[in-house]
Amino acid sequence: MSDIIREVDEELRREDWEKVWKKYGKLVLAGAVGIVVATAAVVAWRAYDTSQRMAQGDRFAGAVSRVENAASPQEAADIMAALAADAPAGYATLARFREAKYRADAGNRDSAVAAYDRLASDTAVEPMFRDLATLYSVRMQIAEGDPAALTARLAPLTVDGNPWRFTALELTAVLALAVGDTEAARRIYAPLADDLDTPESLRARAAEMLRALGPAE
Numbered sequence: 001m002s003d004i005i006r007e008v009d010e011e012l013r014r015e016d017w018e019k020v021w022k023k024y025g026k027l028v029l030a031g032a033v034g035i036v037v038a039t040a041a042v043v044a045w046r047a048y049d050t051s052q053r054m055a056q057g058d059r060f061a062g063a064v065s066r067v068e069n070a071a072s073p074q075e076a077a078d079i080m081a082a083l084a085a086d087a088p089a090g091y092a093t094l095a096r097f098r099e100a101k102y103r104a105d106a107g108n109r110d111s112a113v114a115a116y117d118r119l120a121s122d123t124a125v126e127p128m129f130r131d132l133a134t135l136y137s138v139r140m141q142i143a144e145g146d147p148a149a150l151t152a153r154l155a156p157l158t159v160d161g162n163p164w165r166f167t168a169l170e171l172t173a174v175l176a177l178a179v180g181d182t183e184a185a186r187r188i189y190a191p192l193a194d195d196l197d198t199p200e201s202l203r204a205r206a207a208e209m210l211r212a213l214g215p216a217e
Contacts, residue, residue, distance in 0.1 A: 077102035093125055097133070104140065113140050131157050131164050138171055147175045166198050170206070186213055 070076040077099045084095035100115035119125055119133035134157065138150045154175075157168035173188040192198050192206035 073102045073105035074108070077106060077108075089124065093119070093129055097129075097136075100133075100136065109140060113137050116140070128163055131162065135164055135167055135171065142171070142174060142178065147179045151175050166192065166195075166202050170202055173206075173209070182213055183216065186210065186216055189213070 066079050070079060080095045080099035080102060084092045084099060087095055096115065096119055100112045100119070103115060104112035116133045116137035120130050120137060122130065125133075134153055138145075138153055141150055151172055154168045154172050156162075157164050158172060159165065162168070169188050169192055173185040173192075176182075176184040176188065189206040189209045193203055193210055195203070198206070
């Protein structure tokens with residue numbers, strides 16, 4: 001009797017599965033195919049992305065090689081400008097920094113400052129690199145720029161946590177000296193010289209400047 005009951009039970013289960021399959025089988029197959037297609041798409045995209053990254057890396061390396069053989073800094077800047085025009089974001093940012101540097105090397109200070117300022121104001125560029133562009137721009141203008149305006153540009157970079165904080169503070173001290181405010185410069189140099197988190201070379205410069213300025217009045 002138990003064998004008969006078991007066979008009947010198994011038959012009923014089989015019939016239930018057949019009903020379920022008839023009703024939902026196509027959806028199950030579609031879902032399975034969808035998973036396979038999605039997986040294949042992800043794998044294909046990763047392969048394509050890797051190949052694109054490698055191609056862009058090769059292109060950047062080729063541009064750097066051409067720059068090394070450039071006849072002049074101006075030519076090197078033009079090479080980097082052309083690369084930045086249609087390179088992916090990361091490589092474009094690197095190329096734009098190099099373009100600005102080569103324009104400065106060519107003696108085109110205004111063009112270099114403008115290039116750094118475009119980087120500094122471009123919201124598509126990561127904040128850390130925008131701040132770095134600001135530092136370069138300010139540094140190039142210290143001799144002839146408006147100290148008050150340049151100091152204001154540096155102020156957001158001097159806050160705790162900013163990766164360029166110590167350099168921004170040093171430049172702020174230099175700008176204070178440019179207008180004859182030795183006390184303001186001393187107030188910046190003193191903590192820079194004492195702070196163990198200050199980069200070693202910058203600490204040494206701050207300490208040297210404090211000695212050169214003499215004791216506070």
